[in-house]
Amino acid sequence: MVLKKTLFDDNQLTDIRKEVMPLERLKNLEDKITIAIERVKTLKEEKLILHRKIKELEVLLGEKIQEIEQLKSEKHIIKNQIESLLDEIEMLESEKE
Secondary structure (H helix, E strand, O other), X not given: OOOOOOOOOHHHHHHHHHHHHHHHHHHHHHHHHHHHHHHHHHHHHHHHHHHHHXXXXXXXXXXXXXXXXXXXXXXXXXXXXXXXXHHHHHHHHHHHO
């Protein structure tokens, strides 16, 4: 005698649960992958922005280094002029005595 399975049989409910669980797990995995993809896109955009900012700052740094070198050069020139003037004053004072 073969028994017919009904919706109320435990075995059939287990089979239905077995089918639903993998689908839920697959949906959960799909959601996680979607979130991961969005995060990767966001990080790539942030990386691009940061690289642009680095380039801007490198250019600014180069300009500032050039400005510092120019100021050092001017300082050296002014120092030499002052020393020359002091030497002339010293020579005038020597002649005066």
